[in-house]
Amino acid sequence: MRRLEDYLLRTNLEIRDRYKDIIYPIAVFVAIIIIWQAIVVCMDIPGYLLPAPSDIVSVFFTDTENLMKHAWITTYEAVTGFFIAVVISILIGIVMDFIPIVRKSLYPLMLTTQMIPTITIAPLLVIWFGFGMLPKVLMVTLTCFFPILISFVDGLENIDKDYLNLFKTMKAGKIDTFRHLKFPMSMEKFFSGLKISATYAVMAATVAEWLGGTEGLGVYMLRSKKAYALDKVFASTILIVILSLIFVGIVHLVRKSVLKKYNK
Template sequence: MVIIAVWQFAVVQFDIPQYLLPAPTDIIEVFFTDYENLINHSIITIFESISGFMLAVLIALLMGILMDFVDIIRKCLYPLMLITQMIPTITIAPLLVIWFGFGILPKTLMVILTCFFPILVSFVDGLENVDKDYLNLFKTMNASKLDTFIHLKFPMSIEKLFSGLKISATYAVMAATVAEWLGGTVGLGVYMVRSKKAYALDKVFASTILIVIFSLIFVGVVQIIRKKVLKNRNV
């Protein structure tokens, strides 16, 4: 609150033009004067973020399970996926737009590519770091690989999995927005680019605030689900 008060005072006192730095009151005003545009663009960005995030979770889980059951796949794919993460996402987004157009699909794919790897790494790490004594116990009981996975490995890896989910949740909205920046017709990223070109920095700040809020909500939902799942696991 102190920072906001100083910000407001400085803008008014030194008569800073709005196109250089809008006052907090100007940014708040945008939420009332341009709320219809903000809502319409936000709906698309949220849809892209949620759908991409959910698909990233599904793909990461399936890939993690496959890598746990088939060792050769883990040895071949894991280094390859590690290398792909070294490619800046800002260079991938234009390619997705060229290949798949300006619709929702390339934005969803961008979210998947951004969120997939942290989830996979955390999940695989959890599966590989199960206590050896537990694994030996299951072996002495002649448990199959599937039974060991269902009753031991997966439950023991859930906490690590949620760590990856939390990290990815912070990236989902940002990834969708970056993809919209580089090619799109609707979404908060498009709204920000248009506002920037019009030197309407109050709208840029307003859309940025929404992106932060949506990201916090994503992380909060993951945290709530984590607490419920871990609580039920310990019952």
């Protein structure tokens, strides 16, 4: 009976802590919004300097069609570029694992390319491929590719040697070892890279649109900024954050599903 009481007490404390982890940030966020609204209203700050939260929210109702149209373009670019980055990362990671000399040759070059600022790559892609969707997709792919690849390769290389020796004693070939040992055990780090890249995908698409495009949230933000419609700039920024959170959430759900499958 005593053990049951202790268990129930621990469970209640854990549930209470979880609620606190959710409630506290929400309470702080709501307080910031209320203070922000009060400052703008009381000090009569013009909308072109700092819009009130109520004005920002109203944009989602008054300019819904236009905002959603641009959001769809950005989402499509981000999803497409992200998917291409995942496929290329897996393929190159597999080649690097099977052929070590490829890793030694390519890894330093890939590391060097990551030191090039994104803002210098996007205009080049626009010059080479035009103002359409292709340069935006390529921008997302280039941005997301490296974190995924490095996490995947790192996961493949950091397999417990005891497991590798066990597969050797069982006379397993490279393909069987990769399929039944290395690939499943690299999933944890692989999804860590996916999470990092998921936060970059929408941002990369937006930056590419900002620097040269005709559609998308980046273009919507640029036009709104030039018109001093900061309420629309804030609204599109909030939408970008929401899309990024959705991306990360989807990756998290897929991660749980995949790891549950391999851990059976």
